[in-house]
Amino acid sequence: MLRRVLYIDLTSGESWVEEKHDLFEEWLGGTGVATQLLLKEAPPGVDPMSPDAPIIFSIGPLSTMFPAMTKTVAQFKSPLTGELGECYAGGRLAMAMRFAGHESIVIKGRAERPCYISIENDRVKIRDATSIWGIGAARVGVILRDVEKGVGRRSIIRIGPAGERLVRYASVIVDTYRHFGRLGLGAVFGSKNLKAIVISGTEDVAIPDSKRYREVYNRIYRMVVQTDAMEKYHDLGTPINVNVLNQLKGLPTRNFQSTSFAEAENISGERLAEEFLFRRVSCAHCPIGCIHIAMLKTAFTPHHEFEVRRVSYDYEPIYSLGSNLGVTTAEGVLELIDTCERLGLDAMSTGVVLSWATEAYEKDLITPQETLGVPFQWNNVKGYIKAMENIVAAPNEFYAALARGVEFAASRYGGMDFAMALGGNEVSGYHTGPASIVGQLVGVRHSHLDNAGYSIDQTAAKKQLDPSSMVDQIIREDDSRSVFNSLVGCLFARGVYTDENIIDALGSIGITKSREELSELGRRIFLEKYRFKTREGFDLSKARIPRRFFETVSTLGRIDPETVERMIALYKERRGWA
């Protein structure tokens, strides 16, 4: 086992490795360990973009050892919400960290001028990046692939212009098509003058009982490729949800003014797969291949001359930049996704900010003077592209406000009732019912993936579920995902990694855990995250719920504010916070 934490101080240029057996023993890895490192390394009340604010990456004990254990968790203090920043990315980063020999990486300080970090096994170099500052994320990847070693086993993560210019929801692009998207890690990179990290290594992992390991591996591998536990992710991929949610009246449309979209078929997973999909690829050591890549072909002369762009698509960006902006063509959606990639913006937050601005523009809360003549109109793809570029360039106060997120913008210009954020984070693409709202509100990172409230609502659409059992399910998912995220598996494989399989997988590499121990660990990790959240000022009883949620019909009909209030009260009671 690795159990090594690599520390890098960008101010002094120093780096060192600490072995922390007890930390990994107690908190398993991934998010469990990262939370402890964050609590320790981030001074209380620290400015998220100050040199003292840390960035933490962590993988888990099963990373690279088992199929679909592909993710890396990043933790930081979010410049968007001012509390827990946490997001996950796939690609090759977990593998590269494993083979470089570092289970966690802590980065602090601020470089004097733009830099990137090159990590090869134990060798860490902080190199000048002034010549690539300002360059788009895709191009930077191409440049660093040329100048750095480690072909085939390295990972390159970097920010685009949005991160450099401290847009509060700037992303970090991981390898190609994967992201630390949410809560503004890109801005934290930018604040440290950190453009990119290249990591590779040549370590390998010896297995104490390789026979047992192979047995458990074979069982899990078979489940991943041969059962339907992951079927939905390798066929149409997550965009299968576009038509499903549209039929269920849960597809947020034009800033949640409606939950069904007449043109949904045009931007559906089916349409994209039939007309645009040309390749599916995988994260390292996952046989599923859920990364769906579309070919966007645009003629630039009438003589069959084409620009070709390869755009990766998923459900969430299709919602946020598609139905939620009233975009009626797949080409339009792909173009907006590609613009987010180029600029290094989180697709979900960007879409929600633009949809709020479009409605605010319609309602005359903002004027053409403020938008610098850019038309904020549903389905106006060219206008939205210009607006995104302006969010990054911030030529005036209005765009600078948009760059701080929807909640901040609405606090300046009005329209808070339809500023669709929960816990300060722009919401995901589900208006399915009360569990989705409560789940995102109480969730540690205010993400639909914290506890999958949207899925609880969809179950409730089929069979009666009272608010009390919905709350129980949210708590169960909060806690069990804390364990899974400490292994840092892909949540798409959560159906394969049952308690039994997790215990066997850990056992096969020499880590003994019982079901009770894991369950207790999940609860403790969740509470530790809340310790950080509370310390940094998050207060569940003061959390805002946009009125729009109660105005627009959801999958479960119109949502009664009292139901949501009751669920939050129940939640607090069952967490022992009442």
Place this chain on the structure above:
Amino acid sequence: MAGAVAGKPNVEVAKKPRKRRRLKVAHPERCIGCLSCMFACSRINTGRASLERSAIRIKTQGGIEGDPIIVVCHACEDPACVRACPKGALSRKEDGSVVFEKDLCDGCGKCVDACLIGAISLDSEGKAVKCKHCGACVAFCPHDVLKLIEVD
């Protein structure tokens, strides 16, 4: 999903066990770059999770948006690697298969240079990593990219 049953390699014409078998890249264009084959090779042949110890290699050019390149030993009729080895660590058996004796390898790397395909590399201990056409990787390819065939 299409794919071989884990642990049971696809063997075409499996009736005459005497014949030499070799790995074939049957459908390179179906590769999704998951590296399951590389992990299978190191796991099954060395008891480790490793990329360095895998005898099959999936190379990317320009990140995962480019076409993956699958590098496997071609099981040459007249293997240049055998002729290049000064220590006799690589030898050709009568049926044409090449045997690698790790103890004899001193890590000079001449076999690596001799193989233009790039199918031989040195691991972190400086020993050659040579494919023995066992089919471990075949069984873990989710898209039937690889096959184990018999050589006439």
